[in-house]
Amino acid sequence: xxxxxxxxxxxxxxxxxxxxxxxxxxxxxxxxxxxxxxxxxxxxxxxxxxxxxxxxxxxxxxxxxxxxxxxxxxxxxxxxxxxxxxxxxxxxxxxxxxxxxxxxxxxxxxxxxxxxxxxxxxxxxxxxxxxxxxxxxxxxxxxxxxxxxxxxxxxxxxxxxxxxxxxxxxxxxxxxxxxxxxxxxxxxxxxxxxxxxxxxxxxxxxxxxxxxxxxxxxxxxxxxxxxxxxxxxxxxxxxxxxxxxxxxxxxxxxxxxxxxxxxxxxxxxxxxxxxxxxxxxxxxxxxxxxxxx
Amino acid sequence: xxxxxxxxxxxxxxxxxxxxxxxxxxxxxxxxxxxxxxxxxxxxxxxxxxxxxxxxxxxxxxxxxxxxxxxxxxxxxxxxxxxxxxxxxxxxxxxxxxxxxxxxxxxxxxxxxxxxxxxxxxxxxxxxxxxxxxxxxxxxxxxxxxxxxxxxxxxxxxxxxxxxxxxxxxxxxxxxxxxxxxxxxxxxxxxxxxxxxxxxxxxxxxxxxxxxxxxxxxxxxxxxxxxxxxxxxxxxxxxxxxxxxxxxxxxxxxxxxxxxxxxxxx
Amino acid sequence: xxxxxxxxxxxxxxxxxxxxxxxxxxxxxxxxxxxxxxxxxxxxxxxxxxxxxxxxxxxxxxxxxxxxxxxxxxxxxxxxxxxxxxxxxxxxxxxxxxxxxxxxxxxxxxxxxxxxxxxxxxxxxxxxxxxxxxxxxxxxxxxxxxxxxxxxxxxxxxxxxxxxxxxxxxxxxxxxxxxxxxxxxxxxxxxxxxxxxxxxxxxxxxxxxxxxxxxxxxxxxxxxxxxxxxxxxxxxxxxxxxxxxxxxxxxxxxxxxxxxxxxxxxxxxxxxxxxxxxxxxxxxxxxxxxxxxxxxxxxxxxxxxxxxxxxxxxxxxxxxxxxxxxxxxxxxxxxxxxxxxxxxxxxxxxxxxxx
Numbered sequence: 001x002x003x004x005x006x007x008x009x010x011x012x013x014x015x016x017x018x019x020x021x022x023x024x025x026x027x028x029x030x031x032x033x034x035x036x037x038x039x040x041x042x043x044x045x046x047x048x049x050x051x052x053x054x055x056x057x058x059x060x061x062x063x064x065x066x067x068x069x070x071x072x073x074x075x076x077x078x079x080x081x082x083x084x085x086x087x088x089x090x091x092x093x094x095x096x097x098x099x100x101x102x103x104x105x106x107x108x109x110x111x112x113x114x115x116x117x118x119x120x121x122x123x124x125x126x127x128x129x130x131x132x133x134x135x136x137x138x139x140x141x142x143x144x145x146x147x148x149x150x151x152x153x154x155x156x157x158x159x160x161x162x163x164x165x166x167x168x169x170x171x172x173x174x175x176x177x178x179x180x181x182x183x184x185x186x187x188x189x190x191x192x193x194x195x196x197x198x199x200x201x202x203x204x205x206x207x208x209x210x211x212x213x214x215x216x217x218x219x220x221x222x223x224x225x226x227x228x229x230x231x232x233x234x235x236x237x238x239x240x241x242x243x244x245x246x247x248x249x250x251x252x253x254x255x256x257x258x259x260x261x262x263x264x265x266x267x268x269x270x271x272x273x274x275x276x277x278x279x280x281x282x283x284x285x286x287x288x289x290x291x292x293x
Numbered sequence: 294x295x296x297x298x299x300x301x302x303x304x305x306x307x308x309x310x311x312x313x314x315x316x317x318x319x320x321x322x323x324x325x326x327x328x329x330x331x332x333x334x335x336x337x338x339x340x341x342x343x344x345x346x347x348x349x350x351x352x353x354x355x356x357x358x359x360x361x362x363x364x365x366x367x368x369x370x371x372x373x374x375x376x377x378x379x380x381x382x383x384x385x386x387x388x389x390x391x392x393x394x395x396x397x398x399x400x401x402x403x404x405x406x407x408x409x410x411x412x413x414x415x416x417x418x419x420x421x422x423x424x425x426x427x428x429x430x431x432x433x434x435x436x437x438x439x440x441x442x443x444x445x446x447x448x449x450x451x452x453x454x455x456x457x458x459x460x461x462x463x464x465x466x467x468x469x470x471x472x473x474x475x476x477x478x479x480x481x482x483x484x485x486x487x488x489x490x491x492x493x494x495x496x497x498x499x500x501x502x503x504x505x506x507x508x509x510x511x512x513x514x515x516x517x518x519x520x521x522x523x524x525x526x527x528x529x530x531x532x533x534x535x536x537x538x539x540x541x542x543x544x545x546x547x548x549x550x551x552x553x554x555x556x557x558x559x
Numbered sequence: 560x561x562x563x564x565x566x567x568x569x570x571x572x573x574x575x576x577x578x579x580x581x582x583x584x585x586x587x588x589x590x591x592x593x594x595x596x597x598x599x600x601x602x603x604x605x606x607x608x609x610x611x612x613x614x615x616x617x618x619x620x621x622x623x624x625x626x627x628x629x630x631x632x633x634x635x636x637x638x639x640x641x642x643x644x645x646x647x648x649x650x651x652x653x654x655x656x657x658x659x660x661x662x663x664x665x666x667x668x669x670x671x672x673x674x675x676x677x678x679x680x681x682x683x684x685x686x687x688x689x690x691x692x693x694x695x696x697x698x699x700x701x702x703x704x705x706x707x708x709x710x711x712x713x714x715x716x717x718x719x720x721x722x723x724x725x726x727x728x729x730x731x732x733x734x735x736x737x738x739x740x741x742x743x744x745x746x747x748x749x750x751x752x753x754x755x756x757x758x759x760x761x762x763x764x765x766x767x768x769x770x771x772x773x774x775x776x777x778x779x780x781x782x783x784x785x786x787x788x789x790x791x792x793x794x795x796x797x798x799x800x801x802x803x804x805x806x807x808x809x810x811x812x813x814x815x816x817x818x819x820x821x822x823x824x825x826x827x828x829x830x831x832x833x834x835x836x837x838x839x840x841x842x843x844x845x846x847x848x849x850x851x852x853x854x855x856x857x858x859x860x861x862x863x864x865x866x867x868x869x870x871x872x873x874x875x876x877x878x879x880x881x882x883x884x885x886x887x888x889x890x891x892x893x894x895x896x897x898x899x900x901x902x903x904x905x906x907x908x909x910x911x912x913x914x
Contacts, residue, residue: 035690085890091690092635093889096832099825100885107878221697221821228694261709270698277687277694349779375781387776389769391837399762400769404781406762410790413761414754420761421573428572467780 006136007254008247013140015246016147017209020202021219022226022238023151024195029232030171031191032083033091037098040220041105042196046071047203051120052113067200074105075192079185102220120207143205150201154194154235167191171233225273245269301360302327302503303348303471308357310343317343318527320357325471325520330497330504332514335524336547341507342384344524345473348505349374349381362470376404380464381473384507386456390449394440394459397448398431401466405430434462438492454485458492465496472496474506478513486510490517515539523547562908578756595745600738608737609810615843615850616741616748617805622830622842623755624798629828630836631759632791633771634684638677638696639799639827641703644819646673646800647807648713651814654725655715662729666747666804673800674793676703681792685785688774700821707816714814721815724808740809747805751798756839758794767791768837829881833888835895844896853877 021043028036046067053063082097129138158164169177170187178184206219222245230241252268303325310318318340325331333341346352348359350369358367361377380401389397405427408419435441438458443451448459457477464472477493478486490513496502508514514521514535521538523531525547531538538544562583569575579585603612625639650669653660680699684692707713714722727734727743734743758764766787769777778784807814826849834845856877892898906913 082886082890089889089893093893095690096828097886097889099828100882100889102882103885104879104882107875107880107882111872111875111879224694224697228691261705263705263709267698267701267705270694270701273694274683274698277691278683351775351779371775371778372781372783375779381779383776387773387779389772389776391772392765392768396765396768400765400777400782401780403762403766408762410758410761410763413763414758416757424576425572428576463780 007250009136010140011247011250012243013137013144013246014250015243016140016144016239017202017205017242018219018222018226018246019239019242020147020150020198020205022223022230022242023154023235024198024202025223025227026233026235026238027154027191027195027198031167032188033174034083034094034098035091035232036195037095037220038078038101038105039195039199039223040218041102041109042071042074043199043203043206043219045074045105045109045203046196046200047120047207048109048113048118050200050204051118051207054120055118064200068197071196071200072189072193075196076189079189079192083188084185118207120204139209143209146201146205150198151235151239154198157194163190222269225269228273229276245272248272300327301325302362303505304360305344305348306358306360308344308347308354308359310340310347310352310354316527318347318354321524321527321529322357323522323529323532325503325505327503328497328501329519330493330506330517331520331522332518333505333507333522333524334509334511334514335530338526339524340527341524342475345381345475345505345507349379349473375467378468378470379473380467380469380471382457382460382464382475382477384475384479386453386460388448388456388460388463391447393445393447394451394462395428395431395435395444397459398435398462398466399427401463402427402431404467431466434465437495438462438465453480457481457489461492465500465502468500469502472502472504474504476507476509478508478510486513493517562910564908576760578760592749595749596742600742603738603741605737608741611850611854612741613737613744613810614806615846616744617802617810618827618830618849619843619846620748620751620805621799621802621827622834622846623752623839624795624802625827626831626834626836626838626842627755627759627767627798628791628795630831630838630841631764631771632767632788632795633774634681634788634791635690635692636696636795637693637821637824637828638680638699638703640819640821640823641696641700642673642677642796642799643803643806643823644703644707644816645676645796646670646803647814647819648707648816649673649800650804651722651724651807652713652715662725662727662808666801666808669804670797670800673803674796677792677796677799678789681789681796684788684792700824704816704820714816721813724812724814727808734809744805744809747801751801752839752843755798759839763787763790771837829885831895832885833895835897838895838897840900841895841897844900848896852881856880 021039024039024043025036028034028039049070050063050067053066054060058066078101082101083094086094086097129136129141156164158168166177166182166187167190169180169182170184170191174184177187202219226238226241226245228241229244230237230239249265249268253265256268257264301324304322305324306322308318308321309316321340321344333344335341343352347354348361350371350373353368358365359369360366361379364377389400392400406423408423412418412420432441435444438461440455440458440462443455448456451459457479461474461477464474474493478489481489493504493506494517497504506518518535521531521533521535522529523538523541523544525543530547531541531544533541562581564581567581569580574580579588599612621639621643624642625636628634628636646666646669648669649672650665653665653668654662657665676699680695683695687695711717727739729743732739734740759767766777766782769780769782770784770787774784777787803819807818811818830845830849831842832845833848834843835841857873860873860876888895
């Protein structure tokens, strides 16, 4: 029984990491209505930049700051060159633009820093902690803690600050926000910068876990089932969705894997999300759109 | 006026509809005779569009039944309504923006097709002849509504008034027995309204189509319709000929307010 | 002046409906076909056949398959490569295990099986709309890839998991040479494009576009959404299955699951975005772009001083330019190369006048 809990908790903790990536999506979706496929590429870019700066002798703090700054610059460029020209187009066009964007950013990241795998040391030993007879990864616990802090910080930002109010207004109705004087481009840039920050944190955590390499951008694909279960526009949903997917993936890998075959964690999240959608087409927390004809 | 027979084509019995607890329609019943032009009027938000949606199966009523051409159904899917000869237009034009006028009108004829997609793909069998037949009928409608100069233009590029006419053409292309029009004259100027009124009258006379329309312009309603049903806050408050409804005190109160509220407003 | 249209008025609906209504267009088409079927095999060299023309043709077929589903019927899909894989592996296994089965029949049956798999993963489209549908086709992509690697029956228990495709023998003729592969591919692709063109101009094509543009209205006018969507998945799957078979048999010469991975799906999606959603010609233009762009880029870099850009970076530069081009296309001409071609043709029709 303990083994099951160990697996479960291991899965939940992994799920927290998924949630982090998903939160980046939710932020951008809430504010610009765009499913930012480039989020994964941004995570990769962030991690790669950070690691490369570290390798060139930058101290941790400065590497972090410079990376964050470059992400902000990236966000501003994206807003100006991609979002603004496409502002009135149907969502599928925007989605495809972010596809193109992800290609660009991936190419740029590897152009600048090379395509090798980099190890990333965050200073947390990956020794297992023993709690109540279960072995838990210290690193995973640290990641969970970081994610929780981030979520609390974001909730405070959204709900308690004036900027947060503007962000929520833009998410609700961009045209109306314009009418009350909210500077839309600034808000978009801010949201993308925040999403970039979340992406940076996610990138660092994932990078420390997997090594910083190209496949990091594929993490974005795992975020899709997370968002489907949790809804595209809810941070709470992203967390719950991430936990569910992480746990389900782990449990399936350990318990079903030996029976069916290895590698099923590649498709379990998607099939799970699919089944979920058939039951609840709008996700757990998503809004059910009532079509007015 | 029009060829109204005594038989009832459409009957609504005690229809109630609510959305997540908000009641849109409460216990509405009325009947529409074959061949008549019936108007649904009432202030905004009275539930008129929702009622049309119930009639053609886009919304499912929580209680009550709809009886059409003798058959009573509680639940009906939209394509079933189409198969039974009900066609409609929408308040916010529901045209297929990626296709031309002709193609939009042709889609209206999809139920009249007999050839399978395989035959059409290989251009064999019934397909080519049917293509000609459908095109011929679509052209009669297009010329009837005078939109032929734009037949190959992408619908999205047309003006609002023309789009409304294309939507009407698409509905007509299905050779419907019952035509539901949701504010067919919204956004039109006086001249366009006269034209549209004439079209609707011609459709009723020449094709014998029964028409139920939602309309705000009382002048149009009085001149065009045989039968008027008045809604307010989801309830029926008037039902009769235009003259009867015009004199109905409840209707006057709904539109103009009662004496007390008029006094308060001053 | 090129187009003397005077006197070319249609006197029947059938004449007006013709795909190439103007005599000049028809002439152009016959010239092109003649060139492709007769001149190219005589003039071309092996490199052009194997490395450029065959993949271009196969990818344009794949693009058409995806375009039918996504561009015309509006059902977003990232599972194209999975359906291609199903077609390829089905055709391979049929050729292997059913003695005496003609190659083209194997291809066809492979397409049918791919169609069935596509319908299976397309069933969710009846409940789920738009974006969320991506997850169904993504699931298809990963599940199919996993199934083909996990169960070695598909690869005939081959140790390396990579199998060479059987020789291309049709009715006693050997099409295995580069020229032969080209002709075989050309014939299949031209035939399927003709059918596809008829399809999109038919009732089904219109129904698809209606579902794409506004499905509630489509239901209201009597279109069966169920039938339209599932047919879209099926026919798209069939086209993709055939493309997969051709890709494995006529282009690569090997059949392996990882050649049909997610990046292949993306590649096909890019083809239809750049080529033009909802277009038949666009698939061809998009595929040409995808195949020729890297070659062009490599050649341009070859002209630059040696060492300025090393080959590793070439791939990254290609990626960046690619992404930038997609964005540029979406901003400037969301209807893709097909629209650009249309505009060019419009100018040609009135040349030397301006409009």
